[in-house]
Amino acid sequence: MIPTAMRAAYITATGPAESIRVGELPVPRPGPTDVLVRTTVTAVNHVDTFVRSGSYRTPLSFPFVIGRDLVGEVVEAGPGAAGFGVGDLVWCNSLGHGGRQGSFAEYAVVSAERLYHLPGGVDPDLAVSLLHPAATAHLALFREAGLCPGETVVVGGGAGGVGGALVQLAHLSGARVIATASGRDAQWCRDLGADVVIDYADPAASSRIREAAPDGVDVHVDTSGHHDLETTLGLMARGGRVVVLAGRDAGARLPIGALYTADRSIRGFVISNAAASDLATAARALNVLLAAGRLRSRIALTLPLAEAARAHLLLEHPDPALPRGRVLVRP
Ligand SMILES: NC(=O)c1ccc[n+]([C@@H]2O[C@H](COP(=O)([O-])OP(=O)(O)OC[C@H]3O[C@@H](n4cnc5c(N)ncnc54)[C@H](OP(=O)(O)O)[C@@H]3O)[C@@H](O)[C@H]2O)c1
Structure with a gap:
């Protein structure tokens, strides 16, 4: 029996984390090609804070349920939602923007084309912690950069959510990975498959990258939001690709000669613009790896829905006393 009301974390206008309310909203009704999912667990991503604050402009209708990712269980499937049945374990990583309501609620409506089965035996918490960052990493490495086995990739911020996924996906695809991270995260990056880890606080970090990649870097992705394109392009091989996906307020000088005289390119991308077909391609790849x-x-920790505002605050103002890692929210 599906109830008519549910607990949800929502906003009635864009604003600070404190504007997040937790209370009852009607359970949404699925359309013919939609699925109603009972949420098991969600995760908080930086983009959720940008949508909530209004700094990332996207169509919202209020009350707006926050949150992009979920793992959950199908409780109702529309007649045109082929392939989904009651009881299926599923996941989605594209709610909460583009006119779609979010995932921080007991129930969420998901369009069937944005919903994927969770492979059997996969821990929902592990999965939800990877959905947005790993799909981002997949699109960055393979759609944007066209990464090939044997190429050398630099991952700036290799211990973060997206960075850790970039390190793993690049390594598993047969690339050589150089990651930058703080010293306390060096072992974690190695555990994920980084061949070389360089402390980002080392003033000679770029020289260390040059030593580690004497023939040049093929793909460079920085997740920290720091951009020094003059230094980066100086490290790149001929035909090297720089993917820019973070650092919305950063400025950088672009050395034109270093770009075009060596056939290099810079690609900007945001997963929020990805077509459902691109998201599905990334989802298939992630499901294979999750299943294996x-x-x-x-x-780092899992919070109840009542602490949704704290989850956002922890991303905006990280607590150094907490363990390293993702923040999950369980409705
Ligand atoms: N374009 C897209 O589609 C897309 C999708 C997802 C995320 N993003 C963006 O990607 C960024 C990263 O997201 P996330 O979830 O991975 O965040 P995160 O988990 O906070 O990771 C950021 C990492 O950068 C590291 N870092 C800080 N300063 C650094 C420096 N100077 N050099 C190298 N690394 C440094 C941090 O290390 P410390 O902890 O030691 O500070 C942390 O490990 C965010 O800006 C997010 O908005 C973009």
């Missing part, structure tokens, strides 16, 4: 137990992540 090939992906890892760190979970």
Whole structure:
């Protein structure tokens, strides 16, 4: 029996984390090609804070349920939602923007084309901690950069959510991975498959990258939001690809000669613009790796829905006393 009301974390206008309310909203009704999912667990991503604050402009209708990711169980499937049945374990990583309501609620409506089965035996917490970062990493490495086995990749911020996924996916695809991270995260990056880890606080970090990649870097992805394109392009091989996906307020000088005289390119992308077909391609790849137990992540803590605002605050103002890793929210 599906109830008519549910607990949800929502906003009535964009604003600070404190504007998040937790209370009752009607359970949404699925359309013919939609699925109603009972949420098992969600995760908080930086983009959720941008949508909530209004700094990332996207169509919202209020009250707006926050949150992008979920793992859950199908409780109702529309007649046109082929392939989904009651009781199926599923996941989604594209709610909470583009006119879609979010995932921080007991129930969420998901369009069938944005919903994927969770492979049997996969821990929902592990999965949800990887959905947004690993799909981002997949699109960055393979759609944007066209990464090939044997190429050298630099991952800036290799211990973060997206960075850790970039390290793993690049390594598993047969690339050589150089990651930058703080010293306390060096072993974690190695555990994920980084061949070389360089402390980002080392003033000679770029020289260390040059030593580690004397023939040049083929693909460079920085997740920290720091951009020094003059230094980065100086490290790249001919035909090297720089993917820019973080650092919305950063400025950088672009050395034109270093770009075009060596056939290099810079690609910007945001997963929020990805077509459902691109998301589905990434989802298939992630499901194969999840099913094979090939992906890892760190979970710092899991909060109840009532602490949704705290989850956002922890991303905006990290607490150094907490363990490293993702923040999950369990409705
Ligand atoms: N374009 C897209 O589609 C897309 C999708 C997802 C995320 N993003 C963006 O990607 C960024 C990363 O997201 P996330 O979830 O991975 O965040 P995160 O988990 O906070 O990771 C950021 C990492 O960067 C590291 N870092 C900080 N300063 C650094 C420096 N100077 N050099 C190298 N690394 C440094 C951090 O290390 P410390 O902990 O030691 O500070 C942390 O490990 C965010 O800006 C997010 O909005 C973009």
